[in-house]
């Protein structure tokens with residue numbers, strides 16, 4: 105009898121907790137609030153990006169730890185999965201930093217930022233790219249890392265890192281780039297507008313880095329409708345954005361790339377393509393961890409000149425992108441031209457506490473618009 109009562113009690117408890125969990129399920133986004141995963145833990149995937157594969161969304165991002173040390177990679181890249189974009193299941197660490205080999209490119213303590221994953225239909229591989237700074241070298245290495253997996257949740261195996269497009273001129277190179285290079289060039293981490301002692305082209309950073317490869321810091325990936333993939337990265341001491349086509353296996357650069365937004369210091373580059381075939385770009389200014397006003401641009405072709413459209417944010421806090429910095433534009437599946445601007449509210453003194461700002465992207469005329477929402481759900485995409 106005692107046994108039966110005990111079993112009933114345990115079953116009751118289980119039912120209570122499962123109902124409670126049910127109640128915990130999200131049916132909306134709450135930008136800036138704590139966002140709990142299926143274990144009740146705040147999601148730890150900063151500077152992230154989303155892959156949609158097999159009817160599931162996968163969210164990859166930097167796993168941060170407590171304290172300032174968390175700005176360096178102590179663990180690796182975390183991955184979560186979701187069917188509805190609101191509720192996320194912890195799928196563990198997709199790519200681990202190397203805790204054994206201090207000479208590894210991805211040795212624990214390196215800086216590994218803004219990881220993005222794309223799926224290659226031909227090779228059936230999941231390919232991750234990220235901004236890599238070698239351990240102990242602050243932000244001077246400015247490299248891109250590549251890792252590969254057979255499954256979306258990993259484990260990803262580190263392949264290589266490089267400075268992109270070594271020995272290759274961009275398609276919009278100018279003759280002066282091939283001339284001798286000024287030696288008055290600041291070589292430390294260049295943290296924002298006018299940190300170079302002159303206009304980037306007067307110093308010819310592109311020419312300086314031609315032989316060893318171009319600098320690549322904040323980055324993103326984009327797969328176009330024809331399966332061609334592109335790597336967007338802040339280059340030339342952050343002053344100029346490069347868009348570089350990837351090889352068919354997505355593991356390296358094809359050698360076709362172009363420079364855009366020269367001397368505009370665009371960081372946090374994000375991109376999307378509408379059903380009308382227009383490419384939109386949203387990025388930030390370059391002010392370290394401090395938020396700033398975003399910028400937007402449009403183009404008819406990825407390698408055509410981009411037309412700047414100004415700050416996409418409107419209303420209060422539009423000058424700080426609602427106290428955040430973009431990281432990805434999520435195409436909402438099953439809806440036409442429905443995109444979510446995915447951004448980070450950084451907390452550099454305790455990065456694990458960084459919050460996520462997800463907002464719907466509105467198309468107004470030929471522009472994109474971002475507007476603050478305390479709470480919202482995917483039904484906004486059904487509104488006019």
Ligand code: DGJ
Pocket residue numbers: 151217218322371372391392393429
């Ligand atoms: C701004 C970048 O967008 C971040 O990813 C990070 O590199 C910080 N700068 C570091 O200050």
